[in-house]
Amino acid sequence: MENKQNFFEFFGLEPSPLLDEQALKKKYYDNMRAWHPDLHTLKSEEEQEKMLDRSTFNNRAFQTLLEPDKRLAYLLELHGRQIEGSGAQLPPDFLMEMMEWNEKLAELEMDPHEQELAAFRQKLEELENQLQKDILPVMQAYRFHSASEEQLDALQNFLFKRRYLLRIKEKLSTFAPPS
Numbered sequence: 001m002e003n004k005q006n007f008f009e010f011f012g013l014e015p016s017p018l019l020d021e022q023a024l025k026k027k028y029y030d031n032m033r034a035w036h037p038d039l040h041t042l043k044s045e046e047e048q049e050k051m052l053d054r055s056t057f058n059n060r061a062f063q064t065l066l067e068p069d070k071r072l073a074y075l076l077e078l079h080g081r082q083i084e085g086s087g088a089q090l091p092p093d094f095l096m097e098m099m100e101w102n103e104k105l106a107e108l109e110m111d112p113h114e115q116e117l118a119a120f121r122q123k124l125e126e127l128e129n130q131l132q133k134d135i136l137p138v139m140q141a142y143r144f145h146s147a148s149e150e151q152l153d154a155l156q157n158f159l160f161k162r163r164y165l166l167r168i169k170e171k172l173s174t175f176a177p178p179s
Contacts (some may be wrong), residue, residue: 007061014132015144017072109175117176
């Protein structure tokens with residue numbers, strides 16, 4: 001008995017890469033108080049199953065919308081964009097830059113120097129901040145029913161770039177955990 005409603009509609013929120021997290025949390029907790037299976041143990045088996053389904057959907061929707069990258073991926077999927085397993089068409093200059101980052105990362109893994117690690121982390125943080133700053137106007141201007149292909153392309157490229165940077169950060173943490 002899977003709910004076919006999209007997650008934004010479920011919480012009564014306008015689909016957007018930016019959302020009011022407090023409103024999301026309030027609706028989530030309201031739903032939990034109404035549908036938590038432990039509160040319906042004296043009801044019929046059918047009603048208990050219904051509450052379990054609603055509670056499960058509530059949890060899944062909340063977890064997706066609360067985390068910004070998951071929310072953006074979900075939003076793009078609502079627009080018919082293939083996110084998982086898709087061969088991202090990132091700009092060649094970004095890919096060349098990431099190749100250089102990966103080479104530096106490999107060097108640091110073989111010979112980690114504290115100062116170089118700190119500089120690498122600082123540059124990575126600056127790149128992430130710039131990426132966020134560049135996409136913010138697109139996110140603020142976004143409207144679900146009138147989103148242009150250019151806006152969707154920009155959002156999708158942002159998500160793929162963020163994921164790429166996250167992989168670099170994860171690799172870095174395997175041999176040089178943040179202090």
